[in-house]
Amino acid sequence: MSETKPYLDRWAGLALLLPMAALLAIFFVYPLARTVWQSFYEYGFTLRAYETLLSSTLFWKVLKTTFAISFTATIVALLAGYPVALHLSRLPPQRRMPYLVMVMLPFWTSILVKSFALIVLLGYDGIVNNALSFVFGSPIHIPMVFNRVGAILGMVNYLLPFMILSILSSLLTQDVNLGRAAEVMGASRFTIFRRITLPLSMPGVLAGVLISFTLSIGMYITPALLGGRQDMMMANLIDFYTRQTLDWPLASAIAVVLLLVSGVLVAMLGQVRGAGGMKEMAR
């Protein structure tokens, strides 16, 4: 019943927190505020940037592309990731480690390295096309990079660790005895999966989908390097207006839109996972 008084008093606490707070204020809060402000400012307050956006066919096209690519990449990551999570969850814990290493490997590899590797693998004269040509005895050049397929494959590779770990964590909290009981009662493995495993893993699936989609819509490097000219996403459009046309208010307005969309997604993720879900992304 006896709760002790806080170990550090208020002043000690403040002194220890102040440097970090200063860093966050100057290099996190201020840049965000600056972006929002810039989107309304051009020799005085103006809504010009937002008006331009609303009437810009390029912006709407990019917005549509962003959502389409993000949606597809998320679904592909889910379909490719679920079997892995299922496989991992069925392994005894001591044998899980090497497989987890494979899952985490892309997480630790630079996105540039992976993009480069995918270009080399999937290019016009890439390793995959060469292998196919060799097998079929005739030159094969399936276009797999510098188009939407390339962008999506690159993003899926990036998203998979997040998706797999999210699903795995909800698979691992399931009671093994549920499946055993169902099996004893004569349910087939597919029935067990469809009626027990899958429904109980839905929170993990939902969280994984939300994390993946949130990460996707902000993607910059992958669409720029692996996508085609038609596959520009919001982040690339921000860069385009910042550096090519030097229209900072317009770039800022797009950034604000991106910020709002990902804010909504993060809030939804918070609903699914509770506050802990955010921190999980750091793990």
Add this chain to the structure above:
Amino acid sequence: MSFPRRSNLVVPAAAWITYLFLLVPSLIVIPISFGGSGEMTFPPQVWTLDLYRQFFADAAWWGSLIQSLRIAVFVTLVTTVLGVPAAYALQRTNLPGGKVLGGLAMGPLLVPVVVLALGLYLQLGPIGLADKTWTVVLAHSMLALPFVMVSVGAALRHLDPSYEQVALIMGAGKTRIFFKVVLPQLRSGIAAGALFAFLISLDEVIVAYFITGTATQTLPVKMYSALRWEVSPVIAAVSTILTVVSLAFAIGLMWLERKDRHD
């Protein structure tokens, strides 16, 4: 008693397709980097160190590697020195704004990096602070801070407060307790956070791309620019160097986690 079960191959087979898709792009660069500079094939026709020679012969390449390592080291220092005391204060006080600040420190994880990159560009550019190493260090520190806070915070939550209480009763001052009692027990959490911070900074492209110029270009920025114009084989050597560093750190992290579980 166990029930005879039909071995199910569907799940492992599907899983292995994904495992390969995860593994190959991260590792294929290594053999390619030892191929000749003519064409990028697998397996390489000849085994040579030509690409590495090219890399180290070009000051722009290895200079940016040095720059990246320098920045990553500073980021590691800054995030550790700022993050550890802050995480400690968040655990051991009940300041009214503490929860908010703790949440704010997670913020850089939740905001698309490109938005932060734009904000930093707008903020630093006009006042002439872009293209400076120390601003890149601080910007990367902001990005890496959540990882340090999470690692150290987790270690702190496992630290029984009775160690500090007993030291206090024995007459020790709080500064001495922090250095002699708390820090030694947070070692692996701090090390994990530091490794995270180093890797985040080393691999970071977008913010660096927005706020560096020719004077402060990092390796990922140089690599990104190179990749946009032509896919030069020397990038395979660069990639291998980056991958090996990343892997070494990742293995270090996993070792730390393992050690923690066994202690």
Add this chain to the structure above:
Amino acid sequence: MQPIARDMIRVTALTRTYGSFNALDAVDLSVAQGEFVTLLGPSGSGKSTLLNLISGMIEPTSGKIEIDGRDATNQPTNQRGLGMVFQNYALMPHMTVFENVAFPLQVRKVPKSEIETRVRDVLRLIQLEHVADRKPKQLSGGQQQRISLARCIVYRPSIILMDEPLGALDKKLREDMQLEIKRLHAELGITMIYVTHDQEEALAMSDRIVLMRKGRIEQQGRPEELYFRPDTLFTADFLGSSNLLMGTIDVSARTLQTAYGNLPLPATRPGEPKSGDGVLMIRPESVRLFSETAPETWSGLQATVRDSIVLGSFVRHFLELPGGKRVIVQEPSGASLSRPERGSTVRVAWGPQDARLLRTDPDFQNL
């Protein structure tokens, strides 16, 4: 006459509230130099709150704490000159045993050579000299707790606080450690305040037991006083087991009218209920079994034997009075013991001075 010992701790009207909850309610307590005082009570009774207030880890809502004659109410923990032993030992896992014991001396800036001898001396005192270079995790629970005791003793604090120090140990080890702590207390003469919820431990170790209930002191005194002469039902019930018979006091006949008959009351004492309802408390070991008649002056009741179990050094009989009320009788056991047959009728009786008349208590309704 005993010499008048100095008060090492004096607590006056000490109160700690959490919202509307009184964790500690205006408690007064003095502890004399060299005394071994146990704070005993169920969880939530305020014993740990009182200990943490003395150590300074909780701030009092009101009241005063004096340590060794100085006002320590608002003194920081690390200036109070105390020692403390925790249930989880709280030995620093990153330091060796030697470094752990040396730590408080380093804090006090004791010269290095002196640290060496003092640490060795105290490790010898607890017979653990040979583990000096090991890490705490390599030691058994009992060894760890002895080290944490050594870590206190080594800097000779005026008072050592112990918060359920033996709670994590198994029974056999606990009894060894009780003796060890008593030995060290006797040898070193350090004032000790010991918190436990284990009444047997409190009875075995203390010079004085302070029994706490709902943030107040229920009763305090020497172990045998609390055990044999409880002032309240709570004390009687908390320490040991007891037979409690409720009834109405007949002042003129000096009997308690119960459902099982009129039972004679012991001689009057200050503080006992004078009229109305009362409860008669008799310890199981004060009750005797008789196959036929009991001594004339003894109270006696007819009872049926329900069960009879041998617990090593003593035997416990479970009896039932007419109407279902259970009575426990405890006798020393022996090889020639003959246990009464289950279902047989016997007389249970006790000497009038072994019974104690207590007030009823709303927390003890179903007696």
